[in-house]
Amino acid sequence: MTTSVRLDRDGPVATIVLNRPESLNAINIDMALCLRDVTEALAGDASVKAVVLRGEGRAFMGGGDLKAIAAAMDDPRAVIETLIANFHACVRTLHRMPKPVLASVHGAVAGGGLSLALACDLVVAAANSRFVTAYGRLGTSPDGGCTHVLSRALGQKKAAELLLCGDAIDAATAERLGLVNWVVANEDLAGQTGRIAARLAGGAAAAASAVKTLLAQAPLQTLDSQLDAERAFFLRCAETADFAEGLNAFIEQRPPRFA
Template sequence: MDTQEPVRLDVDDEIATITLNRADALNALDFPAAVALQRAIDAVAAAPGVRALVLRGEGRSFCVGGDVRAMHAHRHELPAFIARMIDSVHASVMALNRLPVPVIAGVHGAVAGGGLSLALACDMVLAARGTRLITAYAKLGASADGGLSFRLAQRVGVARAFDLLTLHTTLDAPQALALGLIDRVVDADRADAEARQCARALAALPAQSVRELKELTAVQVRAGLEAHLAREKAAFLRCAATADFAARVAAFAEGDRRAA
């Protein structure tokens, strides 16, 4: 497969691996990447021999969320562009939830905004030491998407979720583990290997047992998550229509260009 594709899918020995592959952009999600991710997850769902999925990011970071440069490039149709992006990311989140096989995120570097949403959409999250988990939305003048507000409240409680989304927006891996936001901290540069080892251990268990246990745990949140994603989209679009959001997107994109 072309290594320049924004998302890669590889299957080896019953383990599927989806790699976010925009390393130069820290795996920020633009629209092609969001669509490619959705298609890769759908392909895993259709592959009968797959017993577990690993989600990872190429390069220095797992994923820094939505591509703010792409947002700025579409500033004259920003709410419509945001709506298309959110629909695609939300489809991926629900597809991960519906997969009959377990999904393990192996994260490192910066895990921000929509990237954190994707990680928390997985059944388990393994983070390398040095990982920074960043909610990011409030500083951009936006609200959460990708189910992040749902997953944060589910994992750490309502009050702490609001705090993490507004004031204390950055956590290191040990802090996130202490809060129950992630499941394991592993040695630096070991997130991929540990995630794959975890996937192999799950794949070695009886497939029907794993499938039923995932369904029993996922079904409790699926209906609530789907409704919540619609609320997140509506809230984000209200933010995207404000002058505040447009100004902060522009400032971020222009600052990013100067730093490049």
């Protein structure tokens, strides 16, 4: 892995750091390849129980590396296809990863950066965060699953407003719209991120994986099929050691200590 992406570990919490601060962490082919590889590795690492995604420097991510694309204007399609293919592989992995993923964002959360944050299960945002789709200014359509998530989170009309008008929204508005879970003071972002990540890592792994799968498939299911899926996952979780620990902790009136 090159320095465009750094991986930090703190026990069961793995933190992916976007590490191109000089360019507001704009995503280029190298970063996309690194994100693809590191997310795939973490998805299969049973010792990791929660993943954090954050950006170094003044922003989470300012979007795509337009200078790199402009430098290849004699054949931009080849660069763009490689970039999007690997970026989308990362996005798919984040959505399907069988463990909770927390985006910790600040500053610019633009274009692909917005898509990347929305691919995470939870988002904690510094008060100085600014969210913008940015694609319209480039004369292009969105990528990174942005249309998929925004249309489901906001409905077609509001999603169309953000994508077609391209106005930036602040952290408080993003929280009101349901795009982020928490807004904290800029100086509290690191501390609050750590506390949330530790809480997620302390949960039952099978239960967290089941929640992610059930939430992902719910919009496509009928009530009957979703009830069947919930029953199947509940029974599967009930066979784990974590379920036994949860029951014992409830009876003994103490916090559970999941494996």
